[in-house]
Amino acid sequence: MDSAVWEKIKDHPCFSEEAHHYFARMHVAVAPACNIQCNYCNRKYDCANESRPGVVSERLTPDQALRKVIGVANEVPQLSVLGIAGPGDACYDWKNTKATFQRVAKEIGDIKLCISTNGLALPDRVAELAEMNVDHVTITINMVDPRIGAKIYPWIFYGNRRYTGVEAATILHERQMSGLEMLTARGILTKINSVMIPGVNDEHLIEVNKWVKERGAFLHNVMPLISDPAHGTHYGLSGQRGPKAMELKALQDRLEGGAKLMRHCRQCRADAVGLLGEDRGQEFTLDRLPDKVTYDASKRETYRAVVARERGDRLAAKSEALGMVKTAGSGKSLLVAVATKGGGRINEHFGHAKEFQVYEASPKGISFVGHRKVEQYCLGGRAEDKSLDGVISTLEGVDIVLCARIGNCPEDRLKEGGIRATEAYGYDYIETAIGALYAAEFGSEPLAATA
Amino acid sequence: MAFKIIASQCTQCGACEFECPSGAIKFKGETYVIDPKKCTECEGTFETQQCASVCPVSKTCVPA
Ligand code: SF4
Ligand code: SF4
Ligand code: SF4
Numbered sequence: 001m002d003s004a005v006w007e008k009i010k011d012h013p014c015f016s017e018e019a020h021h022y023f024a025r026m027h028v029a030v031a032p033a034c035n036i037q038c039n040y041c042n043r044k045y046d047c048a049n050e051s052r053p054g055v056v057s058e059r060l061t062p063d064q065a066l067r068k069v070i071g072v073a074n075e076v077p078q079l080s081v082l083g084i085a086g087p088g089d090a091c092y093d094w095k096n097t098k099a100t101f102q103r104v105a106k107e108i109g110d111i112k113l114c115i116s117t118n119g120l121a122l123p124d125r126v127a128e129l130a131e132m133n134v135d136h137v138t139i140t141i142n143m144v145d146p147r148i149g150a151k152i153y154p155w156i157f158y159g160n161r162r163y164t165g166v167e168a169a170t171i172l173h174e175r176q177m178s179g180l181e182m183l184t185a186r187g188i189l190t191k192i193n194s195v196m197i198p199g200v201n202d203e204h205l206i207e208v209n210k211w212v213k214e215r216g217a218f219l220h221n222v223m224p225l226i227s228d229p230a231h232g233t234h235y236g237l238s239g240q241r242g243p244k245a246m247e248l249k250a251l252q253d254r255l256e257g258g259a260k261l262m263r264h265c266r267q268c269r270a271d272a273v274g275l276l277g278e279d280r281g282q283e284f285t286l287d288r289l290p291d292k293v294t295y296d297a298s299k300r301e302t303y304r305a306v307v308a309r310e311r312g313d314r315l316a317a318k319s320e321a322l323g324m325v326k327t328a329g330s331g332k333s334l335l336v337a338v339a340t341k342g343g344g345r346i347n348e349h350f351g352h353a354k355e356f357q358v359y360e361a362s363p364k365g366i367s368f369v370g371h372r373k374v375e376q377y378c379l380g381g382r383a384e385d386k387s388l389d390g391v392i393s394t395l396e397g398v399d400i401v402l403c404a405r406i407g408n409c410p411e412d413r414l415k416e417g418g419i420r421a422t423e424a425y426g427y428d429y430i431e432t433a434i435g436a437l438y439a440a441e442f443g444s445e446p447l448a449a450t451a
Numbered sequence: 452m453a454f455k456i457i458a459s460q461c462t463q464c465g466a467c468e469f470e471c472p473s474g475a476i477k478f479k480g481e482t483y484v485i486d487p488k489k490c491t492e493c494e495g496t497f498e499t500q501q502c503a504s505v506c507p508v509s510k511t512c513v514p515a
Binding site: 032033034035037043044059087088092093095157160161162 | 460462463464465466469470497498499501504505507508
């Protein structure tokens with residue numbers, strides 16, 4: 001990767017898997033108006049407990065958004081990115097988007113600005129995005145064949161009228177491609193989100209991946225359709241199913257070699273706050289924020305210094321760990337689930353984990369393959385037996401779980417389910433632990449087993 | 452001759468407000484409302500009523 005690109009992504013948790021261990025994003029829902037309809041979206045729906053794209057509890061004016069961003073920046077030192085990601089379309093509802101970005105950039109000069117868009121209005125906004133230093137744009141592109149598009153988008157509103165069917169999808173497609181090309185021409189990094197809809201566009205996404213790669217997309221994020229009748233979306237109501245985790249992984253594996261894939265997406269709420277995989281949005285609702293806030297840079301600055309140091313350490317640890325995996329000289333691979341709350345370390349208790357990050361160690365190295373969400377096993381100090389069954393089935397295929405702490409009882413239960421767990425590497429860097437583990441498992445000279 | 456918004460269905464997205472060529476739509480209290488005195492049903496300006504064309508919820512911007 002060239003250093004100019006690294007400079008752009010090194011603090012961006014969505015554009016860099018490495019950065020997602022250290023940096024946090026926040027989304028503000030300031031642009032609720034939309035110019036298209038997607039079959040997986042129901043803009044009437046709003047729920048505090050739902051975690052999925054498009055869902056928000058609070059819509060903000062640009063002034064309220066500024067207050068919230070400052071409130072969060074003062075309290076969450078990891079904050080590095082402000083995104084506008086729905087519900088609605090940030091490029092269509094442009095007045096609000098622009099006002100928010102201008103206000104925030106004036107107060108917090110080093111925050112990265114980022115938007116998500118369906119692409120229809122994007123070509124009209126590229127020049128202003130570039131002017132405002134927005135250097136991360138996500139476009140949702142689900143098709144390059146308008147006949148498939150017609151099955152995903154019932155209508156678009158463009159040039160003062162509503163279009164439907166293939167005609168609508170053709171316009172959307174052309175606008176998406178030209179928007180992407182214009183961003184690439186200006187050196188703005190783009191991430192393409194595609195919703196995988198089994199039987200509709202799953203095979204077609206291979207074609208989409210080629211098209212976006214040719215047009216300079218930096219990352220391709222293939223996400224599973226979320227469809228539940230309770231959400232009231234067209235797909236939810238018509239019984240269109242979402243893909244299974246293994247179907248998604250199989251498609252992602254087939255896309256290797258095309259545009260680079262993002263595998264650490266959490267499909268966050270449109271008003272999420274915090275590290276990926278965590279949502280502290282409820283702590284920062286408007287009623288909890290002081291009426292007047294002044295930005296205080298101190299926490300963020302201190303944190304950045306710590307990260308710079310940690311990051312160097314972790315990088316060194318990582319290359320050492322890679323060496324251990326390679327010299328083990330084994331052809332085998334190991335699937336490891338890690339409980340972490342950030343910083344690239346194994347620092348979360350088993351019972352407190354809301355997700356596990358899954359890594360694969362093999363002769364090719366150590367790579368992040370995804371995360372698996374679980375229901376927290378320990379709620380308020382009480383261990384829930386039922387949720388442990390859920391955790392065990394979610395961890396299917398995983399060989400070993402690494403965490404900071406685990407009780408004897410869950411450890412035994414996991415073992416019965418064929419999964420080992422250990423706290424032996426608590427607080428180590430993830431890669432260091434996996435390297436040592438791999439060497440212990442498969443190395444020619446077996447090390448003292450710690451598990 | 453005017454359109455109205457069925458408040459119970461409105462998502463408060465505001466798209467109709469900025470598409471309306473007559474400035475007839477405003478956010479009042481909890482929802483968007485159309486001022487019947489200002490609404491022209493978009494006649495002479497657009498082929499279709501802009502509020503109804505952009506509204507994500509069917510049958511929400513309707514003839515009064
Ligand atoms: S672009 Fe976003 S807000 Fe608009 S319909 Fe699609 S998912 Fe919903
Ligand atoms: S019909 Fe036309 S003029 Fe009347 S409220 Fe709707 S957009 Fe405005
Ligand atoms: S476009 Fe429809 S849903 Fe949106 S504010 Fe207007 S009436 Fe309400």
